[in-house]
Amino acid sequence: MHNEVNGNTVQIFKLEYEGDFLKVSFSDGSAMPRNPVVYNKDTEEFEPNPREKNQIEPRDYFAIFDLNSSYVWLSNTKKKNTLLGYFRKLFNGHQLVLKDVYMRKISLLKASKHWTKSR
Numbered sequence: 001m002h003n004e005v006n007g008n009t010v011q012i013f014k015l016e017y018e019g020d021f022l023k024v025s026f027s028d029g030s031a032m033p034r035n036p037v038v039y040n041k042d043t044e045e046f047e048p049n050p051r052e053k054n055q056i057e058p059r060d061y062f063a064i065f066d067l068n069s070s071y072v073w074l075s076n077t078k079k080k081n082t083l084l085g086y087f088r089k090l091f092n093g094h095q096l097v098l099k100d101v102y103m104r105k106i107s108l109l110k111a112s113k114h115w116t117k118s119r
Helices: 077-090 105-118
Strands: 002-006 009-018 021-030 037-040 045-048 059-066 072-074
Touching: 002 077, 009 077, 021 077, 059 077, 072 077
Parallel strands: none
Antiparallel strands: 002 009, 009 021, 021 059, 037 045, 059 072
């Protein structure tokens, strides 16, 4: 697992190989902005936010690289630059390019189920 903390933000990456695939699970988030109140749906009232100012609620994403075909499946295409930035740092600034990210829901769903079953 690789963690990168920069000020109020964090990025967490985990790499796993299985056969001809590289699975990248990654998360990112920020400690700020932090709303001072939260809404409790059970009591239907606002209450103080229990999260401390130094705590982060990261959002989870994943990518699967097919090492034979060079295809990449990405759970959120808006995170393409986050993934590229991580690999550029990992490979000491070498030029890396994702020309296009193709995402078919059926393929992504099958890949996701495959990885879930293999854990």
